[in-house]
Amino acid sequence: MSGDQQASAGRRLSRRHLLLGGASAGIGAVGALGIDLATKAGPTAVAEPLNGTQTVPFYGVHQAGIDTVPQSNASLIALDLVPGTDAAALRRLLKILTSDAARLSQGEAALADSEPELAVAPARLTVTFGFGPGLVALAGGAAPSWLRPLPAFGIDRLDPAWADGDLLLQIAADDALTVAHATRMLLKDSRSFSTVRWVQTGFRRAPGSVKPGTTMRNLFGQVDGTVNFVPGTPDFERLVWGHAGNPAWLHGGTGFVLRRVAMQLDKWDKLDRAGREASVGRTLSNGAPLTGVNETDEPDFDAKTAIGFPVIPEFSHLRRARSENPDERILRRGYNYDDLPTAGSVSNSGLLFVTFQADVDAQFVPIQRRLDALDLLNEWTTPIGSAVFAIPPGCAAGGYIGDTLF
């Protein structure tokens, strides 16, 4: 595959590039080191790049990894700054991380990459940074009002081991080895500045497993994330990238929430199919609302059964998650997790419920309050981790993530 063909493939795949302009679609080290790289001779014998060579631009108005079609593998990592870190050290850390994240995302080795051969297949790698309240304070910035732990909910059974943090890294790609390598390089960069607070890894379907654009399924088998903003639409611009009351340094950024939701698969399995569908308000087969045929059909909350009960029950997740207020909506970008079971248990599974919204208090919290008050799904799910971060805007080449904060 020639460099031109690669660049062309990069462009074709980079909606952000088209939307935002000015972003690099370079392939970098691929040409020099890429002996492992995939090309595929199709039926017409035209070499066709496969997943490994695909890149998402790093630089731009917004950070990547938010309006990017979700990759199959993600590692979410929270770091705590070591005591005594000052603003100058924090800037150095952010510059190093930005530089290496940008390089790795384009298939180039990190600056001090000890295993450059592992960098050659970016597989749509994105690295998204988020700032906790401690980091913002250290930099001397104004924190948005919502940058604090979520209010306590009655359903929560939070483990501090899965909560909060100073600096978030969301590292995602369509290849687990790419994620592992990028994770290691970025943790090495950050080691003298910070300690690892938590690591949460998750997965979705591999590329090519299901039709492109298929809504993900969680480990309950449910279609999960049907109603979601479409990048480039006014809703996305306003409710994800919108300014709201956010401080100026955060313009072009957004808010991030991660809820670690344990799923009691065994208990769920005792529920029959009709009970499951009633608890969600959607069919299991294709995720259609119980009043509809197709996944994206608008639910009819007024529809009644022959004996007068609502077709979509009052206690259903679909009804409880839906607000009359169109501002109370969030971008969902979650991952399944299936960690090693602890002694005596059969599974340790659930959902990394990742959401992006410009104003966590105005958009996320009201939804969670309604679900806390009544949602039949609470019978089988338990929030065990919770974290809120501010996602700074993207940066231009030569800048660094967080440069608007200093």
Add this chain to the structure above:
Amino acid sequence: MSGDQQASAGRRLSRRHLLLGGASAGIGAVGALGIDLATKAGPTAVAEPLNGTQTVPFYGVHQAGIDTVPQSNASLIALDLVPGTDAAALRRLLKILTSDAARLSQGEAALADSEPELAVAPARLTVTFGFGPGLVALAGGAAPSWLRPLPAFGIDRLDPAWADGDLLLQIAADDALTVAHATRMLLKDSRSFSTVRWVQTGFRRAPGSVKPGTTMRNLFGQVDGTVNFVPGTPDFERLVWGHAGNPAWLHGGTGFVLRRVAMQLDKWDKLDRAGREASVGRTLSNGAPLTGVNETDEPDFDAKTAIGFPVIPEFSHLRRARSENPDERILRRGYNYDDLPTAGSVSNSGLLFVTFQADVDAQFVPIQRRLDALDLLNEWTTPIGSAVFAIPPGCAAGGYIGDTLF
């Protein structure tokens, strides 16, 4: 995509089918449930199945997952039979597991599948069963002489939590959700008969990330597994499927070793590139022996540098792993692991070194003895888990894995 096209794709992808005959290439539930399934319109607008629909035949002379091109994701699970399990119960367990493994591998829901929608993308799912000495004794069978813990090696720092077991499940597919679902279904089947002893999950490059046939790289960046048997060759037949002195019930089967090898990535990073290449005896860029140009070049162990030292050092892994005795060879089918780091550490990474060989004592142990005595790689790697299982032969439709044992 029509059923015929699917079947054709299944056949094209199923070398075992061609080699062994008689195996089913059915697609099963895909047609009924497969709303999520991927097809891809290629440049000639011919619908082309992608990874999700690909199947590996379950039934056959040998079990799948051994001569199968390694999938991207694997979960290796050891079960302990609950005290009081008798041979009749064990047979029931093996029949249930066989039936569900066969169904799931063809994209069909398990018999009591609680989430059938998760079964529709088999993504080359294979389930391979192995028997520990306790299980063989319970069934009243004769154990091969090598079916016992490996001899103790000086380099070992074994954790009993990663050792031994009664029943092995190797569950592998090109999709993490497929592996998670199959794992859950098979553990549910086995729950009243057994407890989970350990679970070890690993990964390789995703399909399409690198060129098909590329040897895997481990987390040191090394090309890992260059010299390997090719399915269908006399070497494979003799040294993997060969009878050796194995009992009759094991004919068509083989032996399995899993070594969990922790890799000290931080320490490795302190070594320069020349030191790394000397320790392995191969280049990092493409895995060629230090005396060659291409990965598969035969190493020249007699070659000397200008000042008279061997080009491939005496202490190198390549030299120490290689035997003069052509019978001392093994099939390697390993996976990287990168688990959640424990408190205070940056990584928890290494290799699930999985090997298949007809006679563990004659093939595996001599290699390990040489590496134990001298192998510079031991400076950066530590075996922390070890397990040996007998892999029974495959079975015909209507039979079950292990039916030759009863």
